[in-house]
Amino acid sequence: MFPSLAGIPSHDNSNVDVSPKLFESLSGAILAPLGLSASRGAPTTASFLESITARRTWYALDKTLPTTQERITGIVQDAMQSVPSSFNAQSNRAVVLFGAEHEKLWDIVTGVLKTRVSEDQWISTSAKTAGFRAAAGTVLFFVDTEVVQNFVENIPSYADQFPIWATQSDAMLQHTVWVALATEGLGGNLQHYNPLIDTKVAEAWDLPTNWRLTSQLVFGGRIGPTPEPKEKKSVQEKVRVVGMAGGA
């Protein structure tokens, strides 16, 4: 099913002893407040990569969720708390929009675009935003620029790197949430109507002005056919391996 994983041995964790009591208390203390529950088996590298491989850009979405809104919220919260950031700056921010609030976002985008595109373009543009509105929700991702600016000022030797590192951490969060939602059986696609919509979004949900919008992850029930595989450059072109024992 996932040919690229064929060479990766599945780790057998069946003999790893975690006392049931410890397991219960860990999953209760950490996962339950997030609306998540742990499976008894430890994660494997193969299943982790399988989830990453299975994530796709899915445009045909509806409002039927294969999981609860609480669980989706828990996934975003868990990802937020787990994804790393440079100097542990924690500059990532997110807003999860469901139902009417999600539709409000796509009404905002549609309204903004209407003032900017030609009549000819409007036909395809409005169909596109109607498609996003037909989904179940959107996760808005932000970088808190005040946090980044504090690091710029306090650690001048890395001043020019902090905005880059903040973007990298934000991207890690986006990918983590996208993969996790796909693993739950949701479809999703990543949009970038920022900065056109920034002011209206901040007003609509009363967000701090220092939260800079970076992307919009639309999610919902998958409809239509599975997206066709995308063409990939050969992995040898993109990954070089040096010094492997026995030679590669």
Ligand SMILES: Cc1cc2nc3c(=O)[nH]c(=O)nc-3n(C[C@H](O)[C@H](O)[C@H](O)COP(=O)(O)O)c2cc1C
């Ligand atoms: C940083 C980044 C920005 C993207 N921006 C958009 C976007 O604005 N609109 C869109 O429809 N897809 C966007 N995508 C989706 C990519 O086009 C898509 O991930 C890529 O073609 C690979 O297809 P896949 O997601 O099905 O694996 C973006 C993806 C990434 C990683």
